[in-house]
Amino acid sequence: MRVMVLVKATEDSEAGRMPTTELLEAMGKFNEELVNAGVMLAGDGLKPSSQGKRVAFDGPGRTVIDGPFAETRELVAGFWVWEVKDMAEAVAWVKRCPNPMFGPSEIEIRPVYEMADFGEALTPELAELHDRTREKAGTR
């Protein structure tokens, strides 16, 4: 299964405080372990939300909101995309991650939707697509 692993922001990360050499080193080692195990597909660190923007939707309306954003602990400071066997494996990997922040911090693991999860919900659209492709193939 594919999971997205979210490193939550802290006051430090939002202030743009850069990690220490020791942490960078430890994180580099951890990333290498992930790559060696064939687990890591992608990952990056994110700049503070002061450099980000939000677009708010309300019906046809679109409003652009400049960062920084409040609720620091709900913001994301970095992410990975991993391919793991199950949630237990993802948790085991996260547990061996060095603390990514100076103080207490959180990492969140969220499974990515897969085709099987959609079940019936996807069928009408797929059926339509399929009919279209069949039609095309048949009359080509």
Added chain:
Amino acid sequence: MATAESHRAVEAVFRIEQARLIAGLARTVRDVGLAEELAQDALVIALNEWPKGGVPLNPGAWLMAAAKRRAIDGLRRETMLAKKHAEIARDRETERDAGVEAIEAAIDDDIGDELLGLIFTACHPVLAAESRAALTLRLIGGLTTDEIARAFLSSEATVAQRIVRAKRTLGKAGLTFAVPRGKERDERLASVLEVIYLIFNEGYAATAGEDLIRPALCAEAQRLGRILARLMPDEPEVSGLLALMEIQASRLNARTGPDGSPIPLTEQNRARWDQLLIRRGLAALSRAEALGGGSGAYALQAALAACHARARKAEETDWRRIAALYDRLRDVMPSPVIDLNRAVAHSMAFGPEAGLTLLGEIADAALRNYAPLPAAKGDCLFRAGRLAEAKVEFERAAGLTRNAREKAFFLGRAAACGT
């Protein structure tokens, strides 16, 4: 509940460590079966101790130490037995110490090399291909016997026996568990790549509604490929195979309709292709080519897959490039099916007449009952405006296929040719 939960957590950590653990132990005790037993012993000890004191900081080293203690205990017991039976008096102490020291020294060897050694051992050509696949999934992938059985649509007893026999065969062969060198290395590497691709294709062949463990084989093979690519960064065909698997897997979600019927590549909804895997695949392909391996069989197949992956719309497909790649693949990996695909590619690149010429050159004997051959001829004839001849070919294809859906498709195309 709490116990089940903590057991799962311990097992998850064990799964991460398992392959390296077995690899290190196998190198030391020179026996895959014994190495796996020792690793399992270490798991049992961990299941007992970790829920009480928490997962240790370095679980890999902890498990290795536990397994090592078991190995040494075993060796001592054997020595004691030998003492009783043979009544040798003097040099036993030194013998035993030498054995213990050898175990302790060997365990600190280079881990990557050991893991590679284990992969080469599990994929040893003395074993049948299906045994190699089962053993690789068991030892390196950490799959249970039950999971492997379900994945290969086999019974658990059959797979268990296959694994036991494979271990015995390896034991008798007296292997060193070292990574082979020189000419032997190339042959053995070919066997490793073959096993990984076999696992991938088994997963790729799975259809909707089947046990989910089957499609999961694709992910397992990709993972093995990624591990191998890290262990052998200078082997172009390793990167070539990885590229091929990543790009093929990028289409897993787009290749079947809701009723499970296959959707041909050119008709797939490309928005469903996994761009992350495509990027990874293209990167692996560039690596293979940069290493001078652009003409390897896997790299060429990956390059073919990449031509489709790069085209955002089917109409943008670079058929000339595909045709040229098939010309090269034909030299490296001759097969009538590749000749057929090559002819189709040429027909797309240079027109139906070019395709018909090449299709005419294919020795019919090998593909006499192969529906795609008359289907390809029918398509070229149809596009050339030779409708009556096309109709005959489509009808022949319909008569050859056993798949009802395909049959209906070919009959539909025959009907579209008029009378």
